[in-house]
Amino acid sequence: MFAGVRERDASSRSDLLKIRESQALLFPPYFFLVVFFVLPVLIILSLSFSHNRDFSLGLTLENYIRILDPLYFKVLLRSILYAVIATLTALLIGFPMAYFISFVSPKWKMIFMFLILVPFWTNFLVRIFAWLTILGRQGLLNSFLIWTGIITEPLHLLHSGSAVVVGLVYGELPFMILPIIAALDRMDISLLEAATDLGASRFHVFRRIVVPLSIPGIIAGAIFVFIPALGSFVVPDILGGRDSFMIGNTIKNQFMTVRDWSFGSALSMVLMVAVLIGVSAYLKQGKEQSLGMGEYL
Amino acid sequence: MAGTDHQNDLAFGRGSWVRGITWTGLIFLYFPIIVLIIYSFNDSRFTSHWGGFSLRWYEIMWKDTALWSAIRNTLIIAVANTVLSTFLGTLAALALSRYRYRFSGLYHKTLHMPIIIPDIVQAVSLLMLFVFFNFTLGLFSIILAHASFSISFVALVVMARLAGFDHRLEEAAMDLGANRWQVFLKVILPNIFPGILAGALLAFTLSIDDFVITFFTSGVGSTTLPLKIYSMIKFGITPEINAISTMLVLFSIIAVSGIHLFERKT
Known part of the structure; x- marks a missing residue:
């Protein structure tokens, strides 16, 4: 061996x-x-594959069939939807940020990197909690809107799908920015100069050189955002409500409250397989990209 | 933190759109943090009104014995996890980058798995492991659980460092009469030490920050700081959380500055 x-x-x-x-x-x-x-x-x-709480090797598909119940299937679809929206939003904000930061002078770059890394190293719970202060019924946003007279009654901003998506984007954004910066830093500037000298327009250079060369970073970033977003339990638990719970909440309930370990296990397996399929599809697209986290941290 | 000079005369990355989104993104990242910091000095219990500047929440935090015992638990777990996972992770990195095994591909994949698989899945599977073997949940189970994902992070960071290692140095040392142990201590270890240190730091941070896996593998009396913060958020928010959060943000500022200074030196 x-x-x-x-x-x-x-x-x-x-x-x-x-x-x-x-x-x-x-x-x-x-x-x-x-x-x-x-x-x-x-x-x-x-x-x-076994009956509830039974560690013996049973063979039943009832737990997996139960996931197809609209009650749970809806949660599964919603989780995928939120994770996809969060990943795309993080890319839309994160790519321009990485692009900008990659081209500033070394001194400014150090400052920007510092500004991205501080949230990256700050406790996740604390950062999500901050949104509770902002979006709450008596939170900052409602107080501000009432003060300006735009509204008279506080809005229900919390416990909604949008609050969850905002939390997911907020929590994972640094994980999108850092790999893209790493990819752009590896790019040879003379390529851009050569293309410009040969008469390529700025848009052309961006589309044909910058974007293709940043693909490895985009893929890594998308993976680092999509996986935690799909399996998130903290964000919907704190910012979400009954109609915006994700599969992570269902899994937690099965293990901690309902104590249906078999059904919880089946949900976990589905989540795990979904993530593995997503990741392998991404990785195939990026051909030989390994998930080398080391250089991004 | 790569610091290559990417400046160009072509003004790439200088468009007003790119600039605008960058600043908006930074405001988005920092606004909530700044709100937390400001409200940690608010004398009033409520976010809806400003009751004047006060340090009372810091005083309450200072006297909160449950908080301090949570911090103590967190540090015990983080130190134990760092020692365990740095040792095992470095061994794995050395093994996989120095030797080719029959199942090398499988070993690499296994090492990547704990990073790819959602933490909630790892959390419930570890819970089931401990239940299955009747293992008492507490500090020890949390340490084992943390090590199960930290090892992978340490190994990947050390492997990235080993990838740039020049094997001729090793051969030269051998030719000069060093034995394998001396080669390891005098040639390999000093070369990969920054990687090991970075891995250890990462393991420590992951452990301190972890909530989900700790939540499922903790028992009575093993509350950690993230668990304490979570229960404060869920069951009775007081501005004390703002004070705790401000301290945590301060610590990450110190940590990032520290890492930066360290990187400049090496």
Whole structure:
């Protein structure tokens, strides 16, 4: 299983040492990952096919069939819709920001990077809570609108789909901007100059050079926004209401309130598969793009 | 934070649209944070009116013993998680970038999974694991849960660093008579150390910020700061949260500045 060490030049003793070393390095982290990542997923996979609370290997599709119930299916579709809208909105705001930041002078760039990174490192709950202060019934926006006399009665801004989408975009926006900046920074400026010298219009240069070269960043950003948005539980929990709950809320309720672990597991499996399909489709489009998070952080 | 000089004479990225959206985006990012900070100094309980400048919410925060015990738990978990996941993540990075295994592709994919899969799915699956094995929920279960996703982040950051490592250095050291252990300590480790440090910092931050996975794997007496903030948001909002939030924003400003200074040095 551990055969096939790369370098095969040295004596057999050194070869043996290398094989030992390769095994010693691999075993601890993967033992941990198998116990605390692979095994838990297998447990919910088996739970999703069994009757409620039954860890024995049952074989029933009732949990998956139940997801088709309009009550739950609607939540699933709504989650996908919100996640797609949030991703597109984040791209629409994030791309111009990244484009701008990528071309400013080094001094300004440092300042802008700082301004993007502070929210990125700030606690997510706190940032979502801030919107409660703004959108609440007695929040800042309502107080302001009443003060100006535009409205007399406070608006119901919270507990709505738009509040959830605003929260999702707000929470994930830095994750869209940073990978696009990284991609644009890798772009060779002389390409733009050459194209301009050869008579290409600015729009042409943008469309034919800038956009294609930033695709890897856009894909990475879209993935980093779409996945947490689709599985979000905090944002709809704090800013949403009955009509804007997402699949994350349903999963949480199944495990914490209703205690129907099997149905909750089936929902989790569907969410996981949806994300994996989405990601692999994206990655195929971007051909050989790996999800190298390392350079973006 | 890449800092390459991208200035050009062609004025790319200078259009008024791009400029306008950038500033609007920054206002969008900062307006809520600034509102939190301003209201943390509001003497009134209500956002709807300004009761004058006051530090009373900071005083209440300072005397909130439940808050301090939550902070203590958060730090214990974060430190333990950082040590565990930095060690295991670095091993995984070394293994995958130095050796080719029969199932290398599978190992790489497994490492990426915890980053790709939504945290709520990981959270409920870990909960089921602990229930299945009758494992008591508490600080220890949270640490294990945090490590299960932090390892991947550490490994990827260290691997990015190892990708730029020149293997000839290693061969040179061997030729000069160093044994494998000396090569590791004197050649490889110093080279990838910034990566390990960045990975450790990331593991620490992920742990401090995590809410969803902690929420499902915590037990009695293991409330962390994000859990405490969540329960304050859900059950009785007082401006004390504004004061806590302001402190957290302040910490991220310090952290980002610190990272920046560190990067300048290396």
